[in-house]
Amino acid sequence: MVDRRGAGDEVVTTAAAKRSADAPAESAADVRERARAIPEAAVARLAVYLRVLSGMAEQGVTTISSEELAGAAGVNSAKLRKDLSYVGSYGTRGVGYDVEVLVSHIERILGLTRKHSVAVVGIGNLGHALANYGGFPSRGFPVAALFDIDPDLTGVPVGGIPVNHIDDITSVCAEREVSIGVIATPPQAAQAVCDRLVSAGVQCILNFAPVVLQVPDYVEVRKVDLAVEMQILSFHVARRADEAAGDVVNGVGVDGVVIRP
């Protein structure tokens, strides 16, 4: 019912493989076809590789092997190479990858060649933190608008940007070409805010409210749910405790890992 992958959207796993390796300057159609074939899970990791590579570049590193990059990104090298193969074949056998080349190709695939303006809705504790978060603008996501329902906040600058009233969301988003909406409101308000963002034309939403948002198919939602993260950690604590109670013999658990007292 909420399946986002359409019927005509077949996954072409071998699309990249079919292309000859020596293709000159890819066409827009090639990029398009390749981008569509990249698995979701790989996209998330590409963003991590990009960050690591940017750091490397700043330190003057020009070349890196899959093994090194994988280590720095916390994945194994086979997965890394597979992920990079979705982007294209930009490594040199026996040598490794050119850091700058890889950075620019990943940026292209992730669509970072254009700026994506962000609107934050809900200027409470979290909204404040997000408005002031330096990681957004520095990575090509300028915070272009802030909204809150409290009229007392309207006009008050937060992180250098004056807060708008939420009733102005449509006009302000259009004017400032907002492409990503961030919901940092209390849970009760989240769905209504989401609806307004969508009718304002925003097609990508990052949701911090602990609510499952209902949106049309063409809108992409990602959620960050702190309580859920905590509960996943809790599950692992519990599992570990269970293992300790069940499998531990002489203080040594599975794998010979010593269980801490």
Place this chain on the structure above:
Amino acid sequence: MVDRRGAGDEVVTTAAAKRSADAPAESAADVRERARAIPEAAVARLAVYLRVLSGMAEQGVTTISSEELAGAAGVNSAKLRKDLSYVGSYGTRGVGYDVEVLVSHIERILGLTRKHSVAVVGIGNLGHALANYGGFPSRGFPVAALFDIDPDLTGVPVGGIPVNHIDDITSVCAEREVSIGVIATPPQAAQAVCDRLVSAGVQCILNFAPVVLQVPDYVEVRKVDLAVEMQILSFHVARRADEAAGDVVNGVGVDGVVIRP
């Protein structure tokens, strides 16, 4: 290399199936075995179901079908039933699930029957927001300690809890039985903070710093990387734009979805 699943830790997919359905009051060993067999992906969803169910219970709902619960949680009903089957068979055919029963069983599986004290390290914008975030304590994760490296902050109460200096992390974490550490520091400090948390005995870490943390195998790390979330959204914006350029005929894209102008 960073594989967290040990050699002796075989996944027993059919463990639950082998158990007879009429087993009386599960033993601790049963819970343990079942918990180990739950797929990661299902654990995250169980936390979402739990939240939805809690909301239902508050509204006085006592019974719910898989279809209804799935709709509210944003998944399809087959997946929901499969997920719940990992927890056990607590539904009634032809009727549905008793909300309270399900809540208590999910809580048990997620290890929420005990409290998990949380320490937040790095009391900047985000740290402030986290210290004040009501969603933690209300879900069984009391914030028990705050740490920062700035001596001027030491003793200042944030969200009702005085900030400690980071040098006291070991003693304070031990004393207050912290089981989850939250890293909200600048990226440069994150690995050092992580190391200190680990040597203080904290085995679960939620990391907001855009850094890949290196930890021993027995430590569980989850990360929330806002820039990565943004970049995933960016990828989808780009893909959509590509589709619009390539596949759209007469303003209608794949699946007959109208691409917005």
Place this chain on the structure above:
DNA sequence: TACTGTGAAAGAATTCACAGCC
């Protein structure tokens, strides 16, 4: 009748392992 619980099938993601190239 209406809904759960679950084997079996299908589909994704990960890992292996090695051919191919520098």
Place this chain on the structure above:
DNA sequence: GGCTGTGAATTCTTTCACAGTA
């Protein structure tokens, strides 16, 4: 010799579809 790129194998996850039951 060293390292990439990738088919094939494996493992994990999702979905199907229906037997079973209140």
